[in-house]
Ligand code: ADP
């Protein structure tokens with residue numbers, strides 16, 4: 001075949017694949033937008049594992065009517081203005097492509113009313129075609145509805161697992177965001193039935209109870225690293241980690257939030273597991289929620305469109321800080337048997 005320029009809608013669908021892999025990726029992007037908009041309440045509705053419908057309702061800042069078309073346009077964002085801003089990202093979003101990507105592979109409708117504004121408006125997009133914005137009744141905040149995800153992308157639909165698998169991916173993801181944002185009240189429904197909720201009282205311990213149950217939550221100890229505010233490259237570590245009496249059979253219950261962004265990292269996981277050296281038998285893994293606060297200038301979050309991968313400028317320092325903070329939390333616990341690190 002000769003080289004040809006792809007039609008814009010084909011190019012958009014291909015690019016969307018990097019951001020939108022499955023229903024949980026849509027939920028992730030929409031939740032992040034709600035959090036960036038300062039929402040204190042977020043409701044999630046899923047139908048058929050999110051393939052038929054994903055609806056996110058927030059009470060955040062809302063979108064002014066004249067900006068609605070831009071919200072659905074690729075590379076349009078209110079969070080980053082120039083390349084220097086990438087050095088200092090404090091919002092979860094910054095690429096300005098999530099809503100456009102979702103609109104390339106699903107039907108999207110968006111209803112919003114900015115805080116303090118008299119009137120709401122709505123806009124929709126189908127196969128990348130954006131409608132005109134029209135006046136619509138709306139509470140303050142934003143509701144985004146995503147229907148028939150991937151119905152026009154059979155190559156992707158083929159890889160989607162059962163409805164239950166997709167629901168459990170969404171559920172796991174929402175638990176992570178709830179752990180990162182205890183001050184936000186989450187309400188999650190699947191097929192109209194509530195499957196997860198948090199009180200939004202600002203207490204990480206309350207969310208731990210919702211996610212892991214009282215029995216495990218009671219066996220978790222607080223992690224509080226020593227603060228080193230003079231050097232911005234030093235991370236501040238806080239969170240909770242399980243006593244060795246509570247454990248899981250895999251590593252999926254060790255969660256990390258870097259500047260409140262949920263990230264996946266083998267390096268961070270091995271730092272936590274390292275702190276349990278000789279305390280947990282092989283095949284047993286701790287439950288932990290670790291918050292890492294670090295100067296954004298020593299962090300690169302622009303590694304992958306899904307933004308769950310990050311790079312630290314001083315990786316070993318972060319590793320050592322986590323190991324030390326978790327170990328200290330375990331050793332300070334009065335009920336713990338004494339543990340000699342030289343053994
Ligand atoms: P990004 O989050 O990277 O800026 P998105 O495509 O996710 O890109 O969103 C585009 C823009 O739409 C955001 O910059 C924001 O201004 C606006 N927006 C999206 N969702 C919401 C929401 N729930 N509340 C308020 N504004 C929103």
Ligand code: MG
Nearest residue numbers: 029033093098
């Ligand atoms: Mg976004």
